[in-house]
Amino acid sequence: MVTIKDVAKLANVAPSTVSRVIANSSRISEQTKKRVREVMEELGYHPNLQARSLAAKSTQAIGVIMPNSAYYAFQNPFFPEVLRGISTSSHDNKYGIYLSTGSTEDEIYHEVTSMVLGRRVDGVILLYSRINDKTMRFLQQSDFPFVVVGRPDENEERVSYVDNDNIHITKQVTNYLIELGHKNIAFVGGSINFVVTIDRLNGYKLALQDAGIPFNEDYLVHEDFIKENGREAIASLMNLSDPPTALVTQDDLIAYEMISHLEDMNIRVPDDISIVSFNNLMLSEHSKPPLTSVDICIYQLGFEATKCLLEKISVPDTLPKRITIPTKFIERKSCEQKK
Amino acid sequence: MVTIKDVAKLANVAPSTVSRVIANSSRISEQTKKRVREVMEELGYHPNLQARSLAAKSTQAIGVIMPNSAYYAFQNPFFPEVLRGISTSSHDNKYGIYLSTGSTEDEIYHEVTSMVLGRRVDGVILLYSRINDKTMRFLQQSDFPFVVVGRPDENEERVSYVDNDNIHITKQVTNYLIELGHKNIAFVGGSINFVVTIDRLNGYKLALQDAGIPFNEDYLVHEDFIKENGREAIASLMNLSDPPTALVTQDDLIAYEMISHLEDMNIRVPDDISIVSFNNLMLSEHSKPPLTSVDICIYQLGFEATKCLLEKISVPDTLPKRITIPTKFIERKSCEQKK
DNA sequence: CTGAAAGCGCTTACAG
DNA sequence: CTGAAAGCGCTTACAG
Numbered sequence: 001m002v003t004i005k006d007v008a009k010l011a012n013v014a015p016s017t018v019s020r021v022i023a024n025s026s027r028i029s030e031q032t033k034k035r036v037r038e039v040m041e042e043l044g045y046h047p048n049l050q051a052r053s054l055a056a057k058s059t060q061a062i063g064v065i066m067p068n069s070a071y072y073a074f075q076n077p078f079f080p081e082v083l084r085g086i087s088t089s090s091h092d093n094k095y096g097i098y099l100s101t102g103s104t105e106d107e108i109y110h111e112v113t114s115m116v117l118g119r120r121v122d123g124v125i126l127l128y129s130r131i132n133d134k135t136m137r138f139l140q141q142s143d144f145p146f147v148v149v150g151r152p153d154e155n156e157e158r159v160s161y162v163d164n165d166n167i168h169i170t171k172q173v174t175n176y177l178i179e180l181g182h183k184n185i186a187f188v189g190g191s192i193n194f195v196v197t198i199d200r201l202n203g204y205k206l207a208l209q210d211a212g213i214p215f216n217e218d219y220l221v222h223e224d225f226i227k228e229n230g231r232e233a234i235a236s237l238m239n240l241s242d243p244p245t246a247l248v249t250q251d252d253l254i255a256y257e258m259i260s261h262l263e264d265m266n267i268r269v270p271d272d273i274s275i276v277s278f279n280n281l282m283l284s285e286h287s288k289p290p291l292t293s294v295d296i297c298i299y300q301l302g303f304e305a306t307k308c309l310l311e312k313i314s315v316p317d318t319l320p321k322r323i324t325i326p327t328k329f330i331e332r333k334s335c336e337q338k339k
Numbered sequence: 340m341v342t343i344k345d346v347a348k349l350a351n352v353a354p355s356t357v358s359r360v361i362a363n364s365s366r367i368s369e370q371t372k373k374r375v376r377e378v379m380e381e382l383g384y385h386p387n388l389q390a391r392s393l394a395a396k397s398t399q400a401i402g403v404i405m406p407n408s409a410y411y412a413f414q415n416p417f418f419p420e421v422l423r424g425i426s427t428s429s430h431d432n433k434y435g436i437y438l439s440t441g442s443t444e445d446e447i448y449h450e451v452t453s454m455v456l457g458r459r460v461d462g463v464i465l466l467y468s469r470i471n472d473k474t475m476r477f478l479q480q481s482d483f484p485f486v487v488v489g490r491p492d493e494n495e496e497r498v499s500y501v502d503n504d505n506i507h508i509t510k511q512v513t514n515y516l517i518e519l520g521h522k523n524i525a526f527v528g529g530s531i532n533f534v535v536t537i538d539r540l541n542g543y544k545l546a547l548q549d550a551g552i553p554f555n556e557d558y559l560v561h562e563d564f565i566k567e568n569g570r571e572a573i574a575s576l577m578n579l580s581d582p583p584t585a586l587v588t589q590d591d592l593i594a595y596e597m598i599s600h601l602e603d604m605n606i607r608v609p610d611d612i613s614i615v616s617f618n619n620l621m622l623s624e625h626s627k628p629p630l631t632s633v634d635i636c637i638y639q640l641g642f643e644a645t646k647c648l649l650e651k652i653s654v655p656d657t658l659p660k661r662i663t664i665p666t667k668f669i670e671r672k673s674c675e676q677k678k
Numbered sequence: 679c680t681g682a683a684a685g686c687g688c689t690t691a692c693a694g
Numbered sequence: 695c696t697g698a699a700a701g702c703g704c705t706t707a708c709a710g
Contacts, residue, residue: 003687014697019689027695046456050392051687054702059389064438080418087440091450096459099403099436101426111430117385119703120435253622260625283592286599288627342703353681358705366679390703393686458687 002043011039022047053119061096062086062309063121065112065135067128068103076253077281078298082127082149085302093310095122109135116144123309129153129161129195145316147309149301151195160312162305162323164296166196169327170203170248173276173294176329177246178211181338182274186219186237186244188254197223197250200278204248219244223254234261245338246274252281252293255334259287274335280328290332300325341382350378361386392458400435401648402460404451404474406467407442415592416620417637421466421488424641432649434461448474455483462648468492468500468534484655486648488640490534499651501644501662503635505535508666509542509587512615512633515668516585517550520677521613525558525576525583527593536562536589539617543587558583562593573600584677585613591620591632594673598626613674619667629671639664
C-alpha cells in the first residue's frame with residue numbers, strides 16, 4: 001500500500017506537505033502542489049480514510065437508521081426512495097452512508113450506540129419516529145448531531161426534524177371524503193407506536209369533529225391487525241352493522257391490499273367504497289383503480305434531512321429546526337360521491 | 340472521550356492488557372478481565388472503531404453497491420429485500436454496511452474505488468451485473484474481496500457470485516406458456532446491458548427453439564422503451580398484425596405497468612393475454628389479477644452473497660464459487676389456456 | 679499472564 | 695511556503 005510517506009519521499013517534501021496538498025491548502029505553492037500531485041498519480045496514491053478520520057476526528061460518513069426491518073416495512077418503496085434523497089445529498093457533499101437495519105428495537109439501539117460511540121459516523125438520520133424511543137433518547141443525551149425524518153415524540157423543540165404536516169393533510173383528505181358526502185369513514189393506519197400514525201389519526205379526528213361526525217372506535221383498523229390477517233381485518237370492518245363507505249389509508253401499500261380483499265368480497269372501489277391514501281408510490285398510477293393519494297415527497301424528505309444534518313455537523317451550534325415538506329394531493333379514481 | 344488509556348490507568352494495567360480484554364484474549368486471567376471490564380463499565384468506555392481499524396487493518400464493514408439509482412430502479416422492492424438479507428447476515432457477524440448509490444456509472448466507479456482504496460470496507464457486494472463494467476474490472480484487478488449478485492459478464496470462473504439459474508427458469512416459464520397453447524409470446528425485458536436480461540432472454544429463446552417457434556424480433560420490448568413511454572411500447576406491441584397472446588415479463592413491477600396499460604386498451608389479463616413474471620413481490624398476490632410469478636428468493640440472494648463474502652474476507656485464499664439460489668414458480672391467475 | 683514499545687497512516691499546531 | 699514532531703486511539707509482535 002502506498003502511503004503519504006512514499007509520496008513525500010519521491011516528491012522530496014515532508015509528509016505534512018503532502019497532506020496539505022491533499023487538502024488543497026492555500027499555503028502550498030502551486031509548483032509544489034503540481035509536483036506532489038504528479039507523484040501521487042505516478043504511485044497511484046489514495047488516502048487512507050481510516051487514518052484520516054482518526055487524525056482529523058471526522059469520518060465523512062453519516063449513519064442512516066431504518067426501523068425494524070420487518071418484511072412488511074422493507075418491501076415498502078418508502079425506504080429506497082428516502083435513501084435516494086439521502087444519498088444524492090450526501091454524495092454531493094462527499095459523505096458516505098453507513099446503513100443500520102436492526103430487526104428489533106434493541107438491535108437498532110445497539111447498532112446506533114456502537115456507531116456513535118465508536119465514531120463510525122459524524123451524524124445520524126433516524127428514518128422513523130416512534131414513541132418512547134430509547135435510541136432517540138440516547139442520541140439526544142449524547143448530544144450527537146442527528147436529524148429525524150418524522151416528528152419526534154419528545155422534546156420536539158430541541159431536535160431537528162423533517163416532516164410533512166401530517167395532521168393538516170390528513171384533515172384535508174378526510175374533508176375531501178366528507179365533501180363527497182361520506183360520513184362513515186374508517187381509518188386504516190400503521191402501528192400506533194409511530195408518531196406518523198398518531199398525527200394522521202389526529203388529523204382524521206379533527207376533520208370528523210369539524211363536520212360534527214362522531215368518532216367511531218370500530219372504524220379504526222391497526223396495521224398489526226392487517227399484517228396478521230388483512231382479509232379478516234377488512235372483513236370485520238365491512239361486516240359492521242353500519243359499514244364504512246370510505247377509507248383513509250396510511251399508505252398505498254396497505255391500500256392495495258385492502259382493495260384486493262374488498263374485491264374478493266365483491267365490494268367495488270370506488271363504486272361501493274372510496275379510498276384515499278398516502279405516499280403516491282409509482283405503482284399507484286397503475287393500480288386498479290388508480291389511487292387517489294397524497295404525494296408526501298419522500299425523496300425530498302431524505303434530501304432535506306441530509307442537508308440539515310450536514311449543516312449541523314459543520315456548524316455544531318446550529319439551532320434545532322423543523323422543516324416541513326409540502327405535499328401534493330393527487331386526485332385519481334379511487335373516490336366517488338356517496339350514493 | 341474515554342480511551343483505552345483511561346481504562347488502563349484506573350484498572351492499574353497496561354493499555355495492551357485492556358486491548359486484550361476487549362478482544363477477550365485467552366491469555367488474560369479471568370480476574371484481570373473482570374476488573375478491567377468493571378472499569379470499562381464505570382467509565383462508559385466504548386472502543387473507537389476507527390482506531391481499531393487502522394491498527395488491525397480490518398474495518399468490520401462491507402460495501403454494498405447499488406446500480407444507478409434511477410428513480411425506476413429504486414422503487415423496486417428488490418433492493419430493500421436483498422438489503423434485508425445482507426444486513427441480517429452481516430449483522431450476525433458484527434459487520435456494518437457501507438452503502439454506495441451512485442447515479443451514474445462513473446459515480447459508482449468513483450465511490451467504489453474510494454471505498455476500496457481508502458480502506459473503508461473489507462469487501463464489496465455488487466448488487467448488479469452489467470456488461471463491460473469497469474467497476475467490476477477494478478475490483479478484480481485490485482484483487483479485493485467481492486461477490487456479485489448476478490452472473491458476471493467476464494471471467495465468470497474467477498469471481499464468486501450468487502445467482503438464480505435465470506436461463507433455466509425463463510425457459511421453464513416460457514414452456515409453461517407454450518404448454519398453455521401460446522405461440523405468440525413476447526418478452527418484455529429490462530435493459531440489455533444487464534446480464535440478468537441477457538440470460539432470461541436466452542432462456543426464452545431456448546424454449547421457443549425447442550418448441551420450433553421462430554423468434555420474432557418484434558416481440559422484444561426493452562425497458563428503456565417502457566421507461567420512456569410504457570403506454571406506447573405496449574401499444575405498438577399489441578398493434579402488430581400478429582399480436583402476442585402471452586408475455587414473459589422481467590419483473591413484477593413492469594408487469595403491473597403492462598397490465599394497467601393493457602386494461603386501458605381494453606385487453607384483459609388473462610382472458611386476452613397471459614402474463615408471467617419474476618420476483619414475486621409481496622404485492623403480486625394482491626394485484627389484479629394475482630400475478631403468476633417466479634419467486635427468485637431475493638432475501639436469500641443477499642444472505643448468501645454476504646456469507647460468501649465474509650468467508651472470503653476471513654479466508655483470503657477461498658476459491659471463487661458460484662452459488663445458485665433455487666426458485667419457486669408461483670402459479671396464480673395471470674395466465675390462461677390459449678383460446 | 680502482563681507490559682513497554684513500535685506502528686497503523688494520517689493531520690495539525692508550532693516554528694521558522 | 696515548508697518541515698519536524700506530536701498525536702489521534704487502537705493492536706500486536708516481542709520480551710519476560
